Amino acid sequence: MQLDLTKWYRTLAPRTTVLVSTVDKKGNTNAAPFSFVMPVSINPSVIAIAMVSTRHTLANIREMGDFVVNIPGEKILSQLWTCGKPLPKGVSEIKEAGLTEEKAKKVSSPRIKEAIAWYECKLRAEIEGGDHLVILGDIIIAESNDQEENKPLLHIGGADFCLPGKVLKSE
Numbered sequence: 001m002q003l004d005l006t007k008w009y010r011t012l013a014p015r016t017t018v019l020v021s022t023v024d025k026k027g028n029t030n031a032a033p034f035s036f037v038m039p040v041s042i043n044p045s046v047i048a049i050a051m052v053s054t055r056h057t058l059a060n061i062r063e064m065g066d067f068v069v070n071i072p073g074e075k076i077l078s079q080l081w082t083c084g085k086p087l088p089k090g091v092s093e094i095k096e097a098g099l100t101e102e103k104a105k106k107v108s109s110p111r112i113k114e115a116i117a118w119y120e121c122k123l124r125a126e127i128e129g130g131d132h133l134v135i136l137g138d139i140i141i142a143e144s145n146d147q148e149e150n151k152p153l154l155h156i157g158g159a160d161f162c163l164p165g166k167v168l169k170s171e
């Protein structure tokens, strides 16, 4: 079966979904979900996230040079969905969604307390990637809340998400 070239990526699912939190020069915070995400280097630790050029997240990353990748668990699915809604620049999705901002350790962007893991990142590079821009971030701190039952949310498509389930071993 031939796949529609505007929909092929839907077969590359479920995808890890993260909440990227940022701040602008005036101190306005922001958060948005992203599922075009991948690790690209271990040492140094580098993560890649593909963003449409109009995202407020991207503008804040360019302005401040940093961002936090928050890994959401099941408990904050509805808040993640709220963060994906278009709000005017300067209005914080973190506050609108009822999530809690926490000061990060090494970057100006805030962390989201309710996440299950956090990567504090400094902007390394920006690469043209078609209709998305690929942001490369150096992870300078990575932490998790250490609770095994907290599995990361995966995005299937549209409003559908799942959690990691059956473990298979290759032998």
Ligand SMILES: Cc1cc2nc3c(=O)[nH]c(=O)nc-3n(C[C@H](O)[C@H](O)[C@H](O)COP(=O)(O)O)c2cc1C
Binding pocket: 017, 030, 031, 032, 033, 034, 035, 036, 037, 050, 051, 052, 054, 055, 056, 057, 058, 081, 083, 084, 085, 086, 087, 132, 155
């Ligand atoms: C589950 C999910 C995954 C998303 N993944 C991406 C993505 O990888 N890249 C992107 O540019 N937008 C993605 N979006 C859309 C943005 O999150 C959405 O446009 C958001 O309002 C952008 O907020 P901002 O303008 O404050 O950055 C995704 C939305 C959802 C709900």
